[in-house]
Amino acid sequence: MNKTTGRKxxxxxxxxxxxxxxxxxxxxxxxWAISTSLKKETDIMSSTIQYLPSPLTFENYINVWNDNNFxxxxxxxxxxxxxxxxxxxxxxxMNGYAMSRFKFKxxxxxxxxxxxxxxxxxxxxxxxLFLIFKNLGLINTPYSLVLFYIVLQVPFxxxxxxxxxxSTPKEIDEAAMVDxxxxxxxxxxxxxxxxxxxxxxxxxxAFIGVWNEFLVAFSFxxxxxxxxxxxxxxxxxxxxxxxxxxxxxxxxxxxxxxxxLFMYIQRYLVEGLGGAVKG
Amino acid sequence: xxxxxxxxxxxxxxxxGKRKRIKGDGWLPYLLIAPTVLLIAGILIFPIFRVFDLxxxxxxxxxxxxxxxxxxxxxxxxxxxxxxxxxTLVTTLKxxxxxxxxxxxxxxxxxxLLNQSFRLRGLVRxxxxxxxxxxxxxxxxxxxxxxxxxxxxxxxxLMKLGIIDEAIAWLANxxxxxxxxxFAELWRGIPFFAITLLAALQTIPHEVYxxxxxxxxxxxxxxxxxxxxxLKESIIFATLLRAIWEFNSIDMIFTMTNGGPMDMTTTLPIxxxxxxxxxxxxxxxxxxxxxxxxxxxxxxxxYLRLNRGGMQDE
Numbered sequence: 381m382n383k384t385t386g387r388k389x390x391x392x393x394x395x396x397x398x399x400x401x402x403x404x405x406x407x408x409x410x411x412w413a414i415s416t417s418l419k420k421e422t423d424i425m426s427s428t429i430q431y432l433p434s435p436l437t438f439e440n441y442i443n444v445w446n447d448n449n450f451x452x453x454x455x456x457x458x459x460x461x462x463x464x465x466x467x468x469x470x471x472x473x474m475n476g477y478a479m480s481r482f483k484f485k486x487x488x489x490x491x492x493x494x495x496x497x498x499x500x501x502x503x504x505x506x507x508x509l510f511l512i513f514k515n516l517g518l519i520n521t522p523y524s525l526v527l528f529y530i531v532l533q534v535p536f537x538x539x540x541x542x543x544x545x546x547s548t549p550k551e552i553d554e555a556a557m558v559d560x561x562x563x564x565x566x567x568x569x570x571x572x573x574x575x576x577x578x579x580x581x582x583x584x585x586a587f588i589g590v591w592n593e594f595l596v597a598f599s600f601x602x603x604x605x606x607x608x609x610x611x612x613x614x615x616x617x618x619x620x621x622x623x624x625x626x627x628x629x630x631x632x633x634x635x636x637x638x639x640x641l642f643m644y645i646q647r648y649l650v651e652g653l654g655g656a657v658k659g
Numbered sequence: 660x661x662x663x664x665x666x667x668x669x670x671x672x673x674x675x676g677k678r679k680r681i682k683g684d685g686w687l688p689y690l691l692i693a694p695t696v697l698l699i700a701g702i703l704i705f706p707i708f709r710v711f712d713l714x715x716x717x718x719x720x721x722x723x724x725x726x727x728x729x730x731x732x733x734x735x736x737x738x739x740x741x742x743x744x745x746x747t748l749v750t751t752l753k754x755x756x757x758x759x760x761x762x763x764x765x766x767x768x769x770x771x772l773l774n775q776s777f778r779l780r781g782l783v784r785x786x787x788x789x790x791x792x793x794x795x796x797x798x799x800x801x802x803x804x805x806x807x808x809x810x811x812x813x814x815x816x817l818m819k820l821g822i823i824d825e826a827i828a829w830l831a832n833x834x835x836x837x838x839x840x841x842f843a844e845l846w847r848g849i850p851f852f853a854i855t856l857l858a859a860l861q862t863i864p865h866e867v868y869x870x871x872x873x874x875x876x877x878x879x880x881x882x883x884x885x886x887x888x889x890l891k892e893s894i895i896f897a898t899l900l901r902a903i904w905e906f907n908s909i910d911m912i913f914t915m916t917n918g919g920p921m922d923m924t925t926t927l928p929i930x931x932x933x934x935x936x937x938x939x940x941x942x943x944x945x946x947x948x949x950x951x952x953x954x955x956x957x958x959x960x961x962y963l964r965l966n967r968g969g970m971q972d973e
Binding site for chain 1: 687688689691692694695696698699702703706707709710713768769772775777781783784785786787788789790791792793794795796797798799800801802803804805807809810812815846854857858861878899900903906907909910913914928931932935936941944945948951952955959
């Protein structure tokens, strides 16, 4: 008896200790940044390290939002992300429908191209596109980013979307056709609402990718009033005297949208990936 | 009937399975994928040719009077005179290998943990996986704060535990900088593997484990005889994607160290970006790009060969 309960406790410990260590590893950087963002700048630089802010202050959030152009970066990120996500979602639904409903010549070639895009080094495209976009006058505009982000994100979203659409019965399409609906009406007015959770998940996935992108934005955008959040923060880090508290506050603001979205879609994402991996 | 009108009267002759076809469906799938194909052609395929074209040119923004075709001169320079190229290549390989290996091992452990049933599992899952959604620059921010010599808690904790005697400048010290960046990137990389592997774990039917338990198999036996074989395809898929991704990834390293100290953390993509975008030497940067591209393609082909059939489902 004692032996088995001992083993049970042992195996539970073998489970809870690694889980606790994982949680600590994941959460401590967040908590430290939040704590830093709520301290006074002078308290941060003092010789003894304060684990909790005292006195607690929200002035870093106000300062970074007003003083460092941060609100402009935030708006730029919102604009670029929303424009990109709308097109990405539209194209992914169209591709996903084509891939899950039809057999057509070149379908596997298309799939191969989609996968191949995921295996190319992004930096390779940045150099020629910089020159091309410069000639077209697109450098330092949000459109240069939006165009590139669409191409970077559509392939993976298509693969996810195909899985979601394939799980809806084809009989729905057939029934709608009997009622005289055209294919585009079927796609956007009938199938799309049914797979709405999938659409929300894939668009959120695309949003997170676009919101966080660094290399392309750093290369294509050089005027500060067009910076997105990652670029803005990079330059705040690069400055000689770093204002850690403002930087921490800016980072926390920047990570709120993707983290909230992630919490919301996490379950769908695991399901969708499971479907995508299974094919 | 309506159906007859839509199918042009062919319905009676066609098999039941073909009923869903209406006129125009022949080109409809092409119409649906056309915008994507055009965008990929314009934004990805055309520029690849442009890179190859640029790589045999002297095209330096600071010395435009010398611009023109120079044959393989850029490549000769890369392989025979450019020491930094070899250094960055080694750094890149070290970076990719350590990141992918560590993320795979820890990602698998985390996925197995999160696949158990326990109280508050939904909440814990969200929390553990959430760094996946945090951008490279933000991750940099968090970890720069942690690693900071004066205000970081890593030094403070290690000193309180008596492991080190004095504060270390983790990101400025040549012997700690690489390990520090690798460690920080793990924070954001493990969740990717955990999510992918967790997704795959959930597709393993329960009965397989149950019948295995009836045969008296212990947890290790179950791991090696059921779980890992089931995960094989996902592991291949995730490792390949992640290797390419880590190869590409510059945001973490670049914002954390700027490639320094003394180019010690400069990877190939950072070298390429500095050469072309920041210094304006597009010709040489493109030649570096071509070398990288061929190298990566070789890696992808080799990898797929070694794991033949791993991607068949897709």
